[in-house]
Amino acid sequence: MTTAETSSNSWHSIDELATAVRSCTACGLHSTRTNAVPGSGSSKAEILIIGEGPGFNEDQQGLPFVGRSGKLLDELLAAIPLTREDVFITNVVKCRPPDNRDPLPDEVAACRPYLERQMELTDPKVVVTLGRVSMLRFHPKGKISEDHGKILEWEGRILFPLLHPAAGLRNPAIKRELQQDVLKLPEALRQAHGVSSVNNDDEINGEVDTSAPNSLVTQQDRKLNEDKEELEQENNNRPSSQTADAPIADGQLSEPLLKNETTKEEKGDRQLGIF
Numbered sequence: 001m002t003t004a005e006t007s008s009n010s011w012h013s014i015d016e017l018a019t020a021v022r023s024c025t026a027c028g029l030h031s032t033r034t035n036a037v038p039g040s041g042s043s044k045a046e047i048l049i050i051g052e053g054p055g056f057n058e059d060q061q062g063l064p065f066v067g068r069s070g071k072l073l074d075e076l077l078a079a080i081p082l083t084r085e086d087v088f089i090t091n092v093v094k095c096r097p098p099d100n101r102d103p104l105p106d107e108v109a110a111c112r113p114y115l116e117r118q119m120e121l122t123d124p125k126v127v128v129t130l131g132r133v134s135m136l137r138f139h140p141k142g143k144i145s146e147d148h149g150k151i152l153e154w155e156g157r158i159l160f161p162l163l164h165p166a167a168g169l170r171n172p173a174i175k176r177e178l179q180q181d182v183l184k185l186p187e188a189l190r191q192a193h194g195v196s197s198v199n200n201d202d203e204i205n206g207e208v209d210t211s212a213p214n215s216l217v218t219q220q221d222r223k224l225n226e227d228k229e230e231l232e233q234e235n236n237n238r239p240s241s242q243t244a245d246a247p248i249a250d251g252q253l254s255e256p257l258l259k260n261e262t263t264k265e266e267k268g269d270r271q272l273g274i275f
């Protein structure tokens with residue numbers, strides 16, 4: 001699989017990178033996209049928010065989080081209060097996987113140089129991941145049911161995993177968790193100002209000493225496959241119906257939960273099929 005890596009040195013700005021993303025053919029997702037979704041917001045933002053991948057509306061508009069998940073994300077940010085101009089928002093993969101399926105490990109790998117360069121260019125103090133898959137990009141051993149709302153350290157930055165807003169749309173208990181968790185974001189930012197920012201090319205390009213005590217990074221590409229299997233098992237064990245106030249298990253917070261649960265209104269809308 002080709003990656004976008006060979007040309008990564010030529011992306012001198014977020015706009016240049018966005019131009020490259022829009023004409024990228026490094027993985028199969030390019031052939032089914034309407035528009036690539038490089039990301040939006042302030043390139044000088046201290047907070048980088050990372051979802052999983054564009055959904056139907058994002059693919060149509062070429063912008064991240066513009067559907068119902070995005071509306072909830074806006075509400076969550078407003079509570080702090082922050083707006084889209086205070087953050088930069090992007091996704092692990094920049095093109096919509098067809099039929100709302102999960103991005104495949106080779107697609108995540110092919111798209112990886114873009115996210116890495118976005119990290120370098122925006123140099124955020126706090127990385128907010130939305131949902132399980134995005135968290136695993138930085139914290140492969142994490143469990144979203146346990147780690148959401150925790151202020152973690154990742155390579156000199158703060159990692160702040162949140163549940164995915166799409167999950168909050170489907171389950172009021174998850175929405176409440178999201179509303180509570182997001183209130184800790186200002187504290188995460190305060191802590192980030194006390195953590196020395198590391199902007200080391202070797203580290204960002206994956207040459208990380210995984211034995212370092214504070215490093216949460218391991219070989220994520222290998223782990224993605226394992227997580228996939230774990231995820232399938234969780235999915236098999238999941239109860240067929242959920243009530244709003246049922247305890248939230250890890251399986252409920254992972255992508256396949258909503259995989260086949262689209263309603264007529266939601267059909268084709270990735271934000272309700274994946275998180």
Ligand code: URA
Binds near residue numbers: 053054063274
């Ligand atoms: N869900 C995501 O993970 N990303 C988007 O951009 C929209 C919905």
Ligand code: SF4
Binds near residue numbers: 004024025026028
């Ligand atoms: Fe390129 Fe990423 Fe789109 Fe694949 S998902 S075609 S790697 S921009």
